[in-house]
Amino acid sequence: MTQAIIWTIASLAARDNAATQADINTINALGGSGYHVSTPLLSDADFAAELAILTAAPVASAIKIGVIATTSHVAILADFLQAYKQLHPELSVIYEPLSISLSDMAKAESADSVLINTIKIRLLPIVDVLILPQEQGGSDAAKLFSATKQAINTLLSVGVKGVCAKAITVNSYHDDKQQSIALDVYIDGQREILLSSPSATLTPRSKDEHKGIFSSALATVIAQDYPIDDALVVARAYLNQTADAWPTDRRDFPEVVLPNTVLGDQLGLAPQMQLAYDFAPCDTNRLGLYPVVDTVAWLEKVLQQGVKTLQLRIKDKTPAEVVDDIKAAVALGRQYQARLFINDYWQLAIDHGAYGVHLGQEDMLFADFEAIKTAGLKLGLSTHGYYEILRAHQIKPSYIALGHIYPTVTKDMPSKPQGLQRLQRYADLMQDYPLVAIGGISIARARLVAATGVGSVAVVTAITRADDYKQAIADLLAIAEPHSVLACAND
Ligand SMILES: Cc1ncc(COP(=O)(O)OP(=O)(O)O)c(N)n1
Ligand SMILES: Cc1nc(C(=O)O)sc1CCOP(=O)(O)O
Ligand SMILES: [Mg+2]
Secondary structure, three states: OOOOEEEEEEEOOOHHHHHHHHHHHHHHHHHHHEEEEEEEEOOHHHHHHHHHHHHHOOOOOOOEEEEEHHHHHHHHHHHHHHHHHHHOOOOEEOOOOOOOOOOHHOOOOOOOOOOHHHHHHHHHHHHOEEEEEEEOOOHHHHHHHHHHHHHHHHHOOOOOOEEEEEEEEEEEEOOOOOEEEEEEEEEEOHHHEEEEEEHHHOHHHHHHHHHHHHHHHHHHHOOOOOOHHHHHHHHHHHHHOOOOOOOHHHOOEEEEEOOOOOOHHHHOOOOOOOOOOOOOOOOOOOEEEEEEOOOOHHHHHHHHHHEEEEEEEOOOOOOHHHHHHHHHHHHHOOOOOEEEEOOOOHHHHHHHHOEEEEEEEHHHOOOOHHHHHHHEEEEEEEEOOOOHHHHHHOOOOEEEEOOOOOOOOOOOOOOOOOOHHHHHHHEEEEEEEEEEEEEEOOHHHHHHHHHOOOOEEOOOHHHOOOOHHHHHHHHHHHHOOOOHHHHHHOO
């Protein structure tokens, strides 16, 4: 894989070498390669010339902008970025001006803020992620959160694509003890992301916000093609740790703030339909081969080959149309003493006593998680990257599915395939969970997937489109459940 290229640009007399060094260290630590314009205040002509020199550097995937000290530099940079973005539309621009707070940036035009007004008019419409500190304090978390959202929405209306108010201090309760939380709030046209880190665990790196490490980390992760939600999580984890490396310790990762939690209630998050937490554990952490099929006939065929974990996934039918299939599926699951998960139809799964339910994260808005939990059904949750994994972890499902690893023909996916390197990262991070890898897993790929340590490999077409499905199941069982296959052979 080629190294991600990140440029950093700043123009300020006071910007010291330590800040530039912090950018370089961060980019290197997270696996990128950096090119820098970071010089004491230059004349306009010199600044433009420095930027022109950058164009001889390898093409940037992300540009991190730090302090830009004068209105003329802002205008020069805006022209430069506009032209560069036209040539390279995939480019992401991350801007962390450091000395400007969220409320100052969001304030209506005023005579004494010529620099801020120029930034708003010229630079923000080209910026993909704007990172600002929220300096307003206050003990009322809901009010602070609401003011933060309002300020962010004002800036979104100026044309910036996404805004992150970083490390807002909020007092919350954990295990009945008051604790100080650092909250990152990110909003763009599509989503609102809330991440919390206990302030007590913030490292000197986290607290040293004036160096702009957050934006360098974010730019470096985005340059490696991680989506913004995952990049925010990794950047915050990097700030929360002391190591100069890709974060791997879950204690350093932020928590995703959800409704129906102490902090969620405190911030006034709208309670989603019966979101519940802490589901019944599976009887094993290694669910083995996990065929996902769409008919009862297929369920029976895979059960006859010795499969012990499986899913009935029927799409786009009414509950009345699938009820008989679900009853028959549950009966088969019992007959073969297998773990039968029902996809989507959680109410029918409860009514007819399936082993478990599989849901996607959007289902949180519709499914009655409390009813699934109370009925004692296991819950499997789909995830597609760091952010969704951490969100699932807040819910503590019975297993976490990691998708889609490779391109799949079974389903249109809004996200990109994760690939093996990311799967390995997720498997290492979440090794205490039963993990299920899914998406485009052929027999040839299953060996590589299993080698990451995930305890289960879920497949559709590797079985349903195999020339010889019995042989395919035997091969996949040997890869995903080598010990049980050996045990059977020895019986
Ligand atoms: C094991 C497993 N992993 C992921 C999925 C996908 O579930 P979801 O995101 O809800 O999408 P649909 O399957 O409903 O299209 C799954 N079914 N099983
Ligand atoms: C149903 C499903 N969910 C996915 C996810 O990533 O959430 S991938 C997928 C389809 C898996 O089919 P195949 O093995 O044929 O690629
Ligand atoms: Mg679903």
